[in-house]
Amino acid sequence: xxxxxxxxxxxxxxxxxxxxxxxxxxxxxxxxxxxxxxxxxxxxxxxxxxxxxxxxxxxxxxxxxxxxxxxxxxxxxxxxxxxxxxxxxxxxxxxxxxxxxxxxxxxxxxxxxxxxxxxxxxxxxxxxxxxxxxxxxxxxxxxxxxxxxxxxxxxxxxxxxxxxxxxxxxxxxxxxxxxxxxxxxxxxxxxxxxxxxxxxxxxxxxxxxxxxxxxxxxxxxxxxxxxxxxxxxxxxxxxxxxxxxxxxxxxxxxxxxxxxxxxxxxxxxxxxxxxxxxxxxxxxxxxxxxxxxxxxxxxxxxxxxxxxxxxxxxxxxxxxxxxxxxxxxxxxxxxxxxxxxxxxxxxxxxxxxxxxxxxxxxxxxxxxxxxxxxxxxxxxxxxxxxxxxxxx
Numbered sequence: 001x002x003x004x005x006x007x008x009x010x011x012x013x014x015x016x017x018x019x020x021x022x023x024x025x026x027x028x029x030x031x032x033x034x035x036x037x038x039x040x041x042x043x044x045x046x047x048x049x050x051x052x053x054x055x056x057x058x059x060x061x062x063x064x065x066x067x068x069x070x071x072x073x074x075x076x077x078x079x080x081x082x083x084x085x086x087x088x089x090x091x092x093x094x095x096x097x098x099x100x101x102x103x104x105x106x107x108x109x110x111x112x113x114x115x116x117x118x119x120x121x122x123x124x125x126x127x128x129x130x131x132x133x134x135x136x137x138x139x140x141x142x143x144x145x146x147x148x149x150x151x152x153x154x155x156x157x158x159x160x161x162x163x164x165x166x167x168x169x170x171x172x173x174x175x176x177x178x179x180x181x182x183x184x185x186x187x188x189x190x191x192x193x194x195x196x197x198x199x200x201x202x203x204x205x206x207x208x209x210x211x212x213x214x215x216x217x218x219x220x221x222x223x224x225x226x227x228x229x230x231x232x233x234x235x236x237x238x239x240x241x242x243x244x245x246x247x248x249x250x251x252x253x254x255x256x257x258x259x260x261x262x263x264x265x266x267x268x269x270x271x272x273x274x275x276x277x278x279x280x281x282x283x284x285x286x287x288x289x290x291x292x293x294x295x296x297x298x299x300x301x302x303x304x305x306x307x308x309x310x311x312x313x314x315x316x317x318x319x320x321x322x323x324x325x326x327x328x329x330x331x332x333x334x335x336x337x338x339x340x341x342x343x344x345x346x347x348x349x350x351x352x353x354x355x356x357x358x359x360x361x362x363x364x365x366x367x368x369x370x371x372x373x374x375x376x377x378x379x380x381x382x383x384x385x386x387x388x389x390x391x392x
Contacts, residue, residue, distance in 0.1 A: 016074035023082025030083035033191030056098025058220030080242025085191025089149035091235030096121035096157035105207030122153035168212035188355030244325030285324035289317040
């Protein structure tokens with residue numbers, strides 16, 4: 001059987017090392033993915049073969065690793081270093097696969113996770129559709145954007161609001177029940193194939209849905225108490241760290257090639273000072289991410305729910321890392337000159353980084369909410385997704 005790991009060996013798997021081994025494959029096919037608007041088949045096959053799609057699937061299910069937060073950060077960081085589009089597709093799919101495995105009903109999980117390979121679940125969890133209750137399920141309709149990895153998907157994970165109650169739920173349905181819209185004409189992250197899709201009055205059984213912001217898993221351990229947003233925060237934080245490191249390393253290689261020749265950046269005081277500051281910007285942002293998630297990981301190990309402040313800090317780490325690495329990308333682009341202007345690795349990394357900053361997770365309202373909590377201006381509030389709300 002291909003691409004499925006036996007449950008009794010998952011504890012022995014070093015997924016960060018596997019992601020590091022896949023990174024050169026992703027790198028070798030990155031320009032192809034950028035051109036074709038989807039990951040190349042060898043990259044997708046490697047993700048299956050090495051079990052990365054199962055990183056957040058509960059260990060009780062075949063193929064599940066239930067990877068803890070700090071190692072999870074390293075997996076996405078390592079793959080993103082090879083190709084940011086591959087890292088983005090993995091993080092989006094792993095989130096939907098893992099949370100579906102943890103939160104869906106037994107009947108749905110038995111069907112979805114009973115095959116030789118894990119399902120690849122993609123979709124959109126923000127702009128909601130409408131779900132009308134009907135005979136043990138719902139009729140779902142809506143239009144969604146930015147379905148990262150859906151071209152490699154078997155199923156869709158998508159947000160809908162139940163008509164009459166206003167309850168937000170995640171709905172999981174086969175890809176072939178949706179209409180895919182080929183419109184991924186974008187600046188960066190082209191290899192993700194994050195096209196739009198539409199669902200028109202499709203029946204989704206109750207068992208294939210779950211409360212959108214649940215933190216109570218049907219299977220799996222304390223990891224799943226972080227909810228969908230917790231996995232998303234890991235994902236976007238690690239993605240930024242991976243691309244930031246690659247940008248700096250690519251610039252260093254370019255400058256090193258000029259050592260020994262007069263008038264090159266290798267001999268420039270301004271370059272050396274700028275590179276040191278960019279390195280500090282990157283490393284301090286990455287350190288905050290790992291420090292904040294270290295606190296959450298220790299809380300989960302103790303069996304405690306993360307505090308409001310711990311939730312604030314992981315959000316701050318994510319948003320700060322995204323914009324810190326944006327600043328790194330600006331420095332690298334300006335310093336590299338025409339090498340970054342022309343088609344190639346630096347140009348693609350620059351475009352990918354700027355695409356990543358447009359995600360809602362690092363938008364100004366998120367920073368404002370973080371600032372309110374840190375400044376003590378949000379008493380008796382708790383985090384729901386990316387908003388601070390009053391406690392019930």
